[in-house]
Amino acid sequence: MDPAPLPSSHGDRDLASEARPLRSWNDGAVKQALLAFVDAVTSEGADTCVPPEHRVAIFDNDGTLWTEQPFYSQGLFVFDRIRALAAEHPEWKTQRPFQAVLEAGAGMPHGLSEHDVGALVAATHAGMTTDAFDRISREWLATARHPRFHRRYTECVYQPMLELLALLRARGFTSYIVSGGGIDFLRAFCEEVYAIPPARVVGSSSQVRFELHDGRPVLIKLPELGSIDDGPGKPVNIHLHIGKRPILTFGNSDGDLQMLQYASVSELPHLELLLHHDDAEREYAYDRVSLAGRLDEALREAGPRKWTVVSMKRDWKEVFGRHPATTSPGTSIH
Amino acid sequence: MDPAPLPSSHGDRDLASEARPLRSWNDGAVKQALLAFVDAVTSEGADTCVPPEHRVAIFDNDGTLWTEQPFYSQGLFVFDRIRALAAEHPEWKTQRPFQAVLEAGAGMPHGLSEHDVGALVAATHAGMTTDAFDRISREWLATARHPRFHRRYTECVYQPMLELLALLRARGFTSYIVSGGGIDFLRAFCEEVYAIPPARVVGSSSQVRFELHDGRPVLIKLPELGSIDDGPGKPVNIHLHIGKRPILTFGNSDGDLQMLQYASVSELPHLELLLHHDDAEREYAYDRVSLAGRLDEALREAGPRKWTVVSMKRDWKEVFGRHPATTSPGTSIH
Numbered sequence: 272m273d274p275a276p277l278p279s280s281h282g283d284r285d286l287a288s289e290a291r292p293l294r295s296w297n298d299g300a301v302k303q304a305l306l307a308f309v310d311a312v313t314s315e316g317a318d319t320c321v322p323p324e325h326r327v328a329i330f331d332n333d334g335t336l337w338t339e340q341p342f343y344s345q346g347l348f349v350f351d352r353i354r355a356l357a358a359e360h361p362e363w364k365t366q367r368p369f370q371a372v373l374e375a376g377a378g379m380p381h382g383l384s385e386h387d388v389g390a391l392v393a394a395t396h397a398g399m400t401t402d403a404f405d406r407i408s409r410e411w412l413a414t415a416r417h418p419r420f421h422r423r424y425t426e427c428v429y430q431p432m433l434e435l436l437a438l439l440r441a442r443g444f445t446s447y448i449v450s451g452g453g454i455d456f457l458r459a460f461c462e463e464v465y466a467i468p469p470a471r472v473v474g475s476s477s478q479v480r481f482e483l484h485d486g487r488p489v490l491i492k493l494p495e496l497g498s499i500d501d502g503p504g505k506p507v508n509i510h511l512h513i514g515k516r517p518i519l520t521f522g523n524s525d526g527d528l529q530m531l532q533y534a535s536v537s538e539l540p541h542l543e544l545l546l547h548h549d550d551a552e553r554e555y556a557y558d559r560v561s562l563a564g565r566l567d568e569a570l571r572e573a574g575p576r577k578w579t580v581v582s583m584k585r586d587w588k589e590v591f592g593r594h595p596a597t598t599s600p601g602t603s604i605h
Numbered sequence: 606m607d608p609a610p611l612p613s614s615h616g617d618r619d620l621a622s623e624a625r626p627l628r629s630w631n632d633g634a635v636k637q638a639l640l641a642f643v644d645a646v647t648s649e650g651a652d653t654c655v656p657p658e659h660r661v662a663i664f665d666n667d668g669t670l671w672t673e674q675p676f677y678s679q680g681l682f683v684f685d686r687i688r689a690l691a692a693e694h695p696e697w698k699t700q701r702p703f704q705a706v707l708e709a710g711a712g713m714p715h716g717l718s719e720h721d722v723g724a725l726v727a728a729t730h731a732g733m734t735t736d737a738f739d740r741i742s743r744e745w746l747a748t749a750r751h752p753r754f755h756r757r758y759t760e761c762v763y764q765p766m767l768e769l770l771a772l773l774r775a776r777g778f779t780s781y782i783v784s785g786g787g788i789d790f791l792r793a794f795c796e797e798v799y800a801i802p803p804a805r806v807v808g809s810s811s812q813v814r815f816e817l818h819d820g821r822p823v824l825i826k827l828p829e830l831g832s833i834d835d836g837p838g839k840p841v842n843i844h845l846h847i848g849k850r851p852i853l854t855f856g857n858s859d860g861d862l863q864m865l866q867y868a869s870v871s872e873l874p875h876l877e878l879l880l881h882h883d884d885a886e887r888e889y890a891y892d893r894v895s896l897a898g899r900l901d902e903a904l905r906e907a908g909p910r911k912w913t914v915v916s917m918k919r920d921w922k923e924v925f926g927r928h929p930a931t932t933s934p935g936t937s938i939h
Contacts, residue, residue, distance in 0.1 A: 324802060401844055445804075458848050468658060469848025470779075471804070479844060481837035481863055488866045490844050497845075503815035510735055510813060510824050511831075512846060514792050514803025529815055532822045 292438050295431040295589040301544075301581050305435065308542045312518060313442045319540050321518055323443040328519040329509065329530065330432070332450035332457060334564040335523045335546055336465065337428040338417070340555040342379060343563050344424045345456050346388070348411050350380065352395040369394070392453075393494035397477060401455060401490040408459035420591070425464045430592045432521075436465055439519070447471045447513055451501035451526050455492070473512045475500040501526040506533035517541070523548065528569040535576050543578040545569055550584040626772050629765040629923040635915050639769065642876045646852060647776045653874050655852055657777040662853040663843065663864065664766070666784035666791060668898040669857045669880055670799065671762040672751070674889040676713060677897050678758045679786050680722070682745050684714065686729040703728070726787075727828035731811060735789060735824040742793035754925070759798045764926045766855075770799055773853070781805045781847055785835035785860055789826070807846045809834045839864035851875070857882065862903045869910050877912040879903055884918040 296302040311319040312326065333339035353363070353372045363369030368387035371380040383391075396404060417427050439446055448467055450457055454474035461467045476497035479490050500508050506529050509517070520527075520534040523546040531543045548564065549556050558566040573580050583590065630636040645653040646660065667673035687697070687706045697703035702721035705714040717725075730738060751761050773780055782801055784791055788808030795801045810831035813824050834842050840863050843851070854861075854868040857880040865877045882898065883890050892900040907914050917924065 324796075447804075454845070454848075462658075470781075470846065472848065476845060479841045481840045481867070483866070487870055488840065488863065490840060490867075506815045506822060506824060507813045511788070511810060512804065514788075514806065529822065532817070533815070536821055 293431065293434050295434055295587060297586055297588050299586060301579060301586045304542070304579055305544075308519070308540070309438060309442055312540050321539050323445075325515065325518065325539055326439075326442070326444040327513060327515050327517045328439050328444045328446040329449050329513075329517040329521070329534070330436075330446060331522040331524070331527050331530075332448050332452055332461075334548065335521055335527075336432050336448070337424065338420075338554060339563045340548075340557065341418065343452065344427075345452050346563075347415070347424075348408070348456065349388075349391050349395050350375075351411060351415060352407070353391060356395070389496075393477075396453065396455075397492050397494040399492055401479065401492060404455050404492055405459055408456050412460050422591075425460050427591060428464055429587070430589045431587045433465070433592070435521075436467075440466065444519070445471070447473060447509075447517075449473045449500065449505050449509060449530060451475055451499070453477075454500075473500060473508050475504075503529045505530035509533065520544070521546070522569070524564045524566050525568045528572065531569065531576070531578060532572075535578075543576070544581055545573055545578055546581045546583065549582055550587075550590070553590045554583060627765065627768050629768055629921060631920055631922050633920060635913060635920045638876070638913055639878075642853070642874070643772060643776055646874050655873050659849065659852065659873055660773075660776070660778040661847060661849050661851045662773050662778045662780040663783050663847075663851040663855070663868070664770075664780060665856040665858070665861050665864075666782050666786055666795075668882065669855055669861075670766050670782070671758065672754075672888060673897045674882075674891065675752065677786065678761075679790050680897075681749070681758075682742070682790065683722075683725050683729050684709075685745060685749060686741070687725060690729070723830075727811075730787065730789075731826050731828040733826055735813065735826060738789050738826055739793055742790050746794050756925075759794050761925060762798055763921070764923045765921045767799070767926070769855075770801075774800065778853070779805070781807060781843075781851075783807045783834065783839050783843060783864060785809055785833070787811075788834075807834060807842050809838075835860040837863045840867035843867065854878070855880070856903070858898045858900050859902045862906065865903065865910070865912060866906075869912075877910070878915055879907055879912055880915045880917065883916055884921075884924065886918075887924045888917060 293302055293305060311317065312321040314320055330336055333343050337344070350372050353369055357363055357373055360369070363373060368383055368390055371383060372391065375381070412423065412425055415424060416422060417424055420427055436446055446467055448457060448461055448465070448471065450473070452474050454472060454476045457472045457474045458469040461472045462469060478493040478495040478497045480493055482489055482491055498504060498508060505527065509530060516537045517534050518537055518539050518541045520531055521544045522531055527545070531545070534541055534543050545566070547566065547570070548554060548558065557564060558570065570580070572578070627636055627639060645651065646655040648654055664670055667677050671678070684706050687703055691697055691707055694703070697707060702717055702724055705717060706725065709715070746757065746759055749758060750756060751758055754761055770780055780801055782791060782795055782799070782805065784807070786808050788806060788810045791806045791808045792803040795806045796803060812827040812829040812831045814827055816823055816825055832838060832842060839861065843864060850871045851868050852871055852873050852875045854865055855878045856865055861879070865879070868875055868877050879900070881900065881904070882888060882892065891898060892904065904914070906912070
């Protein structure tokens with residue numbers, strides 16, 4: 272087999288050099304499987320070669336591309352927003368679920384139900400234009416710091432995964448994010464941090480209404496739910512937004528189970544991977560009991576379905592980049 | 606200004622040669638406006654230059670890229686499906702709205718309400734897997750013929766628009782379809798006919814459910830409506846699927862009004878166009894009264910909003926290609 276050459280575009284040079292692809296991955300079965308798969312589907316003339324238009328790769332975000340502990344970053348954003356808006360809402364002091372957030376101070380609120388989370392999301396995400404929400408999200412991402420790693424959340428992305436994204440980009444893959452996170456929140460950083468443009472970001476969404484304000488068109492975010500891009504919602508949205516089965520699919524939790532199942536029946540060569548968080552020292556160790564990122568069913572199905580389980584502890588030389596990321600979300604053009 | 610050179614990729618050679626771009630367009634103000642805009646936003650160093658990641662172009666489909674008379678092709682597909690399925694549904698002979706379709710023979714059924722059309726779409730589009738629907742759509746597109754032009758519907762695409770799509774592709778634009786048609790029906794031909802892959806096709810949709818059939822994942826099309834991608838639904842779906850405002854937007858009816866308004870407030874250089882069907886001899890002449898493609902409000906707003914009105918009669922040298930399209934929908938890989 273004769274792999275297509277890697278281009279030497281400046282932006283990708285450090286992340287995906289032909290000499291050392293996936294350099295933050297330890298040598299071993301997983302790294303070998305990844306490199307062998309990418310070579311197989313990109314070697315022109317090989318019967319395993321997949322035409323570029325079918326080289327679709329899909330990545331979950333929380334816990335797959337960036338850290339999701341102690342809680343989803345977007346959840347922490349919601350709590351910060353509640354605190355920031357509290358002065359305008361004195362009634363929240365005694366009103367569930369806002370009271371629980373305010374009483375927790377800078378800590379994690381306790382005893383929130385799914386319904387509570389929905390109410391908090393609606394109070395912080397709805398009733399504003401999509402442009403205003405984008406601005407607020409970018410401001411938070413530019414200033415908020417992870418409680419343990421003391422760096423911006425966009426600097427808590429996994430270095431080995433950035434290298435994999437770069438390798439796939441160099442080999443003619445088209446990568447998508449398919450995340451349970453809110454689509455508008457994700458888009459505030461995915462292009463700058465992962466080089467994945469908004470059109471290739473799929474997430475949960477609320478309903479949105481078109482309005483003319485003095486002749487000027489705006490889109491208003493509504494409190495009503497649009498789509499939950501988690502579990503069985505993921506293959507449904509893959510079909511709606513992408514319209515092709517992926518040939519490389521990477522997840523880390525039971526929320527990715529159905530999208531991994533969906534990918535498993537591709538008629539083309541395909542590879543499914545599950546990141547296992549087993550590294551309490553460098554990141555976190557969790558799977559079966561966790562506020563975020565429960566991994567139980569998917570791990571059980573990994574054997575029979577031949578999914579590759581990636582051990583953070585064993586397979587990753589580094590978890591985060593040595594230096595804080597140099598790119599950060601800036602202002603967006605609309 | 607120094608326009609970026611056109612690549613000489615084999616597939617685009619005939620449609621977009623540097624020597625004769627838009628050769629099926631008559632010389633005049635509209636062709637000049639198109640070429641000047643494309644040059645302006647792709648001339649590196651010019652202050653009108655737009656970075657490739659913001660060169661988003663959006664096209665309506667019915668009446669903008671292919672003919673929509675005497676009725677939307679997908680509507681004709683629905684009527685053909687009702688006739689094909691009638692033997693399995695003897696009750697349809699006396700049941701509205703199926704009776705109206707069956708009694709019309711090969712002709713157009715009369716007096717259908719919007720509710721009726723919804724019932725016909727549900728009966729022909731729902732209760733099957735997305736794969737099965739794709740197969741049925743491709744079979745119909747491969748065999749059905751336009752009643753006046755006696756060629757396949759995919760051969761009733763407009764030659765000047767294929768040339769514009771090719772020019773934009775050569776100049777680093779990313780083009781999307783944003784159509785009122787059903788997203789799964791559109792995807793059965795858009796990649797082969799327009800070189801626009803499924804991920805860049807936005808359309809109306811029903812709800813879809815993920816199921817495991819003997820461990821094999823499938824997506825079932827449901828009768829419940831998902832999204833109507835028409836009128837105010839178009840900017841909402843542009844935001845959901847694309848996440849950026851287009852800089853070139855092409856429509857032909859009041860169903861495109863809100864997406865044109867939405868595009869009109871881009872902070873980047875931008876161009877909006879409306880195709881006016883005024884050519885009864887070569888195609889059709891219609892605007893204010895029509896089963897499909899009503900154009901009244903949008904035409905009224907074209908002046909104040911500075912939208913470019915394209916006259917089919919005046920601005921197009923040819924309407925359809927001289928030779929039947931050589932590409933046709935084949936089988937799809939899933």
